[in-house]
Amino acid sequence: MKVGVLTSSNDKDSEIKHIRSLSLAGHVGFDSLPDQLVNKSICQGFCFNILCIGETGIGKSTLMDTLFNTNFENFESSHFEPQVKLRAQTYDLQESNVRLRLTVVNTVGFGDQMNKQESYQPVVDYIDRQFESYLQEELKIKRSLHNYHDSRVHACLYFISPSGHSLKSLDLVTMKKLDSKVNIIPVIAKADTISKSELHKFKIKIMSELVSNGVQIYQFPLDDETVAKVNTTMNGHLPFAVVGSTEEVAVGNKMVKARQYPWGVVQVENENHCDFVKLREMLICVNMEDLREQTHTRHYELYRRCKLEELGFKDTDSECKPVSLQQTYEAKRQEFLVELQKREDEMRQMFVQRVKEKEAELKDAERELQGRFEQLKRLHAEEKAALEEKKRLLDEDQSSFGKRKAAAQLLQAQSLTANGKKDKDRKK
Amino acid sequence: MSEATKPQPQAKGEKTPISDTSYVGIDAILEQMRRKAMKQGFEFNVMVVGQSGLGKSTLMNTLFKSKVSRKSVQPNVEERIPKTVEIKSVSHDVEEKGVRMKLTVIDTPGFGDQINNENCWQPIMKFINDQYETYLQEEININRKKRIPDTRVHCCIYFIPPTGHCLRPLDVEFMRHLSKVVNIVPVIAKADTLTLEERDSFKKTIREELRANGIDVYPQKEFDEDAEDRMINDKIREMIPFAVVGSDQEYQVNGKRILGRKTKWGTIEVENIAHCEFAYLRDLLIRTHMQNIKDITCSIHYETYRVRRLNESNILFTSNPPDHPAPATPQPNGVAAHRSSVE
Numbered sequence: 079m080k081v082g083v084l085t086s087s088n089d090k091d092s093e094i095k096h097i098r099s100l101s102l103a104g105h106v107g108f109d110s111l112p113d114q115l116v117n118k119s120i121c122q123g124f125c126f127n128i129l130c131i132g133e134t135g136i137g138k139s140t141l142m143d144t145l146f147n148t149n150f151e152n153f154e155s156s157h158f159e160p161q162v163k164l165r166a167q168t169y170d171l172q173e174s175n176v177r178l179r180l181t182v183v184n185t186v187g188f189g190d191q192m193n194k195q196e197s198y199q200p201v202v203d204y205i206d207r208q209f210e211s212y213l214q215e216e217l218k219i220k221r222s223l224h225n226y227h228d229s230r231v232h233a234c235l236y237f238i239s240p241s242g243h244s245l246k247s248l249d250l251v252t253m254k255k256l257d258s259k260v261n262i263i264p265v266i267a268k269a270d271t272i273s274k275s276e277l278h279k280f281k282i283k284i285m286s287e288l289v290s291n292g293v294q295i296y297q298f299p300l301d302d303e304t305v306a307k308v309n310t311t312m313n314g315h316l317p318f319a320v321v322g323s324t325e326e327v328a329v330g331n332k333m334v335k336a337r338q339y340p341w342g343v344v345q346v347e348n349e350n351h352c353d354f355v356k357l358r359e360m361l362i363c364v365n366m367e368d369l370r371e372q373t374h375t376r377h378y379e380l381y382r383r384c385k386l387e388e389l390g391f392k393d394t395d396s397e398c399k400p401v402s403l404q405q406t407y408e409a410k411r412q413e414f415l416v417e418l419q420k421r422e423d424e425m426r427q428m429f430v431q432r433v434k435e436k437e438a439e440l441k442d443a444e445r446e447l448q449g450r451f452e453q454l455k456r457l458h459a460e461e462k463a464a465l466e467e468k469k470r471l472l473d474e475d476q477s478s479f480g481k482r483k484a485a486a487q488l489l490q491a492q493s494l495t496a497n498g499k500k501d502k503d504r505k506k
Numbered sequence: 507m508s509e510a511t512k513p514q515p516q517a518k519g520e521k522t523p524i525s526d527t528s529y530v531g532i533d534a535i536l537e538q539m540r541r542k543a544m545k546q547g548f549e550f551n552v553m554v555v556g557q558s559g560l561g562k563s564t565l566m567n568t569l570f571k572s573k574v575s576r577k578s579v580q581p582n583v584e585e586r587i588p589k590t591v592e593i594k595s596v597s598h599d600v601e602e603k604g605v606r607m608k609l610t611v612i613d614t615p616g617f618g619d620q621i622n623n624e625n626c627w628q629p630i631m632k633f634i635n636d637q638y639e640t641y642l643q644e645e646i647n648i649n650r651k652k653r654i655p656d657t658r659v660h661c662c663i664y665f666i667p668p669t670g671h672c673l674r675p676l677d678v679e680f681m682r683h684l685s686k687v688v689n690i691v692p693v694i695a696k697a698d699t700l701t702l703e704e705r706d707s708f709k710k711t712i713r714e715e716l717r718a719n720g721i722d723v724y725p726q727k728e729f730d731e732d733a734e735d736r737m738i739n740d741k742i743r744e745m746i747p748f749a750v751v752g753s754d755q756e757y758q759v760n761g762k763r764i765l766g767r768k769t770k771w772g773t774i775e776v777e778n779i780a781h782c783e784f785a786y787l788r789d790l791l792i793r794t795h796m797q798n799i800k801d802i803t804c805s806i807h808y809e810t811y812r813v814r815r816l817n818e819s820n821i822l823f824t825s826n827p828p829d830h831p832a833p834a835t836p837q838p839n840g841v842a843a844h845r846s847s848v849e
Binding site: 098104112119173223304 | 529530531532533534535536538539540541542543544545548550569570571572573574598599600601602603604605607648649650652731788789792793794795796797798801805809812813816817819
């Protein structure tokens with residue numbers, strides 16, 4: 079018989095706990111706990127987000143309208159979108175006392191482009207963005223997780239066009255990129271264009287292609303006995319071949335949702351005609367909670383782990399001792415600050431260097447100018463000297479000429495007076 | 507499941523209603539939640555605090571109708587008063603009508619038993635904060651467990667000795683410090699020593715003293731969600747502290763076997779609301795408010811601890827949790843420390 083061992087928090091090394099099962103001697107009353115939990119959830123309301131991926135015109139909006147029995151105010155999209163976009167719309171629905179906040183995200187322009195290589199990227203980015211904003215909220219210091227509007231995608235309905243042959247390569251590529259991020263439920267759209275025998279072969283082909291390409295689609299859970307049986311059966315019917323219609327046609331004496339053709343009426347809720355009822359049952363009535371849980375515990379945790387590891391956080395450091403997020407964060411912050419400081423120093427040094435260079439350049443230029451100035455001055459002085467010399471010569475010439483002129487004049491004057499004397503002498 | 511083919515009328519609310527023609531099945535999510543909860547099981551951690559001899563272990567056994575207390579697990583250890591307050595927790599798996607619960611009862615022998623009882627609440631405070639710390643560390647791990655084991659103390663039952671006068675300084679000190687970190691449910695122990703009039707006046711005195719000292723016990727007024735909640739909780743607030751009597755022995759009364767205490771002057775029936783308020787306590791703790799108690803611990807007390815702890819780590823660059831509550835305004839000291847360390 080197992081005896082309960084006491085654990086005392088004073089000595090942490092004896093942490094072994096043998097938890098014994100006790101039988102109760104009477105009615106205690108905690109069997110009302112699930113009811114208490116359910117009541118709390120009713121007060122809070124529920125949240126569910128569906129992503130519909132499929133080509134334009136394949137019937138995504140109609141199927142959503144049919145599934146939830148409302149008109150979601152959709153409009154037709156054009157086929158000429160240059161890029162795949164996502165359009166999200168949120169609705170508040172209520173059924174009996176359950177309030178559901180439903181967000182339907184549709185792809186716009188998927189499969190319309192000529193080059194479809196990047197078609198999956200906006201979808202992946204959208205899903206990552208929702209995970210990111212939840213992660214941000216979770217990491218905040220002051221957070222309010224119970225009030226937070228969870229926008230993470232819980233289920234992804236992938237609409238396969240009813241070619242009857244096999245999956246398109248766009249389908250395979252997109253689903254492969256999404257299978258680790260979201261619960262993928264493939265559906266065959268517009269199933270009223272395929273005959274029963276073709277449908278059977280088509281389904282087998284699709285599933286085998288998915289398996290051979292390693293695409294992990296959502297499997298309905300088998301661990302709970304109450305629903306294991308129905309889930310196993312449904313797992314065998316994947317992918318569901320659906321027909322959507324919001325119009326009602328009279329069949330017998332009832333009005334049912336159906337599509338009217340000249341050759342007959344395809345009833346949406348008739349299990350012989352299509353798998354719509356199965357889809358509704360699996361998606362909403364049986365597994366909605368499991369879809370939400372898988373998103374939170376598997377896909378979100380994977381995203382969180384990858385994101386934090388990418389940022390450099392680890393659980394254990396190089397000596398394999400546990401490292402807290404806080405320590406890593408602080409270490410990173412210090413690193414970052416040191417790096418900033420280094421860069422600042424570098425920039426400062428570069429600045430100083432450049433200033434020095436410029437200064438040197440300017441000095442050179444100045445010296446050159448100075449040199450030229452000196453040279454010019456010298457030239458100028460030389461020329462001036464030369465001119466002075468010439469002037470002196472000229473002056474000399476001039477003065478000598480003046481002298482000679484004076485001498486000549488004197489001579490002339492003398493000769494004149496000499497002649498005058500001679501004349502006087504003769505007259506006497 | 508053939509619910510999908512049955513047409514059912516829907517309630518029309520202000521929100522966009524599902525149209526009348528058929529049934530979508532959104533309310534099946536309640537059933538899914540219930541199934542998930544039953545599969546996962548529940549956890550509940552309750553701490554009992556009070557002087558020795560007040561009947562804590564007996565009350566626990568009575569509440570959960572089985573031998574959950576520490577003493578029942580260790581029957582041969584002689585009863586001695588420890589020199590300091592010790593914290594001893596015992597866990598059990600109990601099941602009722604398919605609902606499994608891991609119940610942990612945390613006992614605090616030695617509380618209030620020494621000659622000098624100053625700060626005897628500190629080991630208890632430390633234990634509670636340590637549980638928060640463990641949960642926080644697990645939560646901020648990169649690789650974390652799918653379901654983090656919840657060892658946080660959800661509820662602390664404080665036993666007031668039935669003096670009939672007023673609260674003692676020890677009681678006031680303890681409740682003042684701990685009402686901020688955990689949900690406290692005060693009870694008057696061994697209430698069969700008080701007459702009904704004495705009991706009522708004692709309760710009134712206690713309520714006034716709690717109010718005068720600003721002690722907010724469960725259900726706290728500030729966490730009432732809406733008018734309906736407030737109404738229910740006001741009724742409860744009129745009755746706290748519950749005057750309880752515990753017993754794990756059955757006697758024959760009026761042809762029925764019921765739990766009680768047999769004395770020479772009569773038999774006190776534990777579950778008779780004319781005799782004592784045990785039934786109210788049990789209903790509050792287990793049958794109606796258990797989920798609410800857990801929610802307040804998770805979303806309010808734990809978050810308060812987390813905010814304080816993350817702020818402290820930011821400022822002081824350490825990862826060691828404090829042993830005592832942080833000062834009311836850590837910012838001025840913290841900023842100074844930060845500046846000096848950067849320089």
